[in-house]
Amino acid sequence: MTEMPAECAALASLFPDCVRAACMRVQDAPLHIHDAELAFVKKAVEKRRREFSAGRCCAREALRQLGCNAGPIAQDHNGAPLWPEDIVGAITHSSTYAAAAAARTSHLRGIGIDIETVSRVSAAIAGKILTEPEKARLKHEADPHARQRLLALIFSAKEAVYKCLHPIAQTRIGFEDACIECDPSQSVIRIQLSARVRPVFHGLQSLPGRYCFFDDTVCAAVWLAA
Numbered sequence: 001m002t003e004m005p006a007e008c009a010a011l012a013s014l015f016p017d018c019v020r021a022a023c024m025r026v027q028d029a030p031l032h033i034h035d036a037e038l039a040f041v042k043k044a045v046e047k048r049r050r051e052f053s054a055g056r057c058c059a060r061e062a063l064r065q066l067g068c069n070a071g072p073i074a075q076d077h078n079g080a081p082l083w084p085e086d087i088v089g090a091i092t093h094s095s096t097y098a099a100a101a102a103a104r105t106s107h108l109r110g111i112g113i114d115i116e117t118v119s120r121v122s123a124a125i126a127g128k129i130l131t132e133p134e135k136a137r138l139k140h141e142a143d144p145h146a147r148q149r150l151l152a153l154i155f156s157a158k159e160a161v162y163k164c165l166h167p168i169a170q171t172r173i174g175f176e177d178a179c180i181e182c183d184p185s186q187s188v189i190r191i192q193l194s195a196r197v198r199p200v201f202h203g204l205q206s207l208p209g210r211y212c213f214f215d216d217t218v219c220a221a222v223w224l225a226a
């Protein structure tokens with residue numbers, strides 16, 4: 001894989017040391033889709049194929065760094081990537097960047113990663129995705145630019161939570177089930193889970209995470225310890 005672009009190198013350091021992550025510009029990715037993966041993008045337009053290919057390219061790089069033989073990565077009936085037996089991971093792509101992260105199941109039970117283009121996150125989604133404490137935090141933000149960044153971060157973090165937890169529980173996890181708290185001084189997030197989903201994860205109350213901004217992009221990373 002070509003070297004990680006300087007602007008998204010921060011992404012690799014979001015996770016604990018046991019995680020391997022890779023990020024690339026979609027336009028730099030070779031358009032290479034394994035025969036065993038073709039069925040998943042058979043009817044897809046060129047843009048989707050490129051993003052799929054770039055995501056898989058990052059995923060194989062993360063697997064390679066873990067010392068795994070990285071072949072085709074199929075998907076389950078929900079669209080989640082199917083990782084080698086003792087691996088957990090996640091894939092994301094915006095129209096500009098693709099990224100993936102993976103770790104051994106002896107270290108982590110789940111991983112979530114998500115990239116969003118900040119300016120493309122519509123303010124109209126706020127009513128649909130925010131919990132009451134998140135709405136209050138957003139209202140508190142007087143600067144429109146900072147408000148847009150915070151909304152994009154919360155949205156990205158929730159998508160990362162979904163990728164981390166849904167493959168484990170195979171249960172509905174709605175936007176109201178994850179309340180995002182962030183500490184901008186450390187680029188740290190904590191995700192409080194709703195009382196509804198806690199029992200599904202044996203009483204788990206919260207998940208840790210980190211985030212970074214680069215260009216017009218936000219990347220959120222979350223994980224669940226083994």
Ligand SMILES: CC(C)(COP(=O)(O)OP(=O)(O)OC[C@H]1O[C@@H](n2cnc3c(N)ncnc32)[C@H](O)[C@@H]1OP(=O)(O)O)[C@@H](O)C(=O)NCCC(=O)NCCS
Nearest residue numbers: 052078079080091092093158159162163166173174175178
């Ligand atoms: C599945 C979903 C999270 C993908 O996120 P997105 O921002 O739209 O798109 P991204 O490019 O970041 O991620 C796409 C990748 O997610 C992965 N993915 C898809 N479904 C998944 C699932 N059920 N579990 C884990 N990963 C999944 C795939 O790898 C996919 O890429 P690929 O098809 O090229 O392999 C999103 O479409 C979705 O359904 N969101 C609603 C879920 C929700 O309620 N979230 C709130 C919970 S707090």
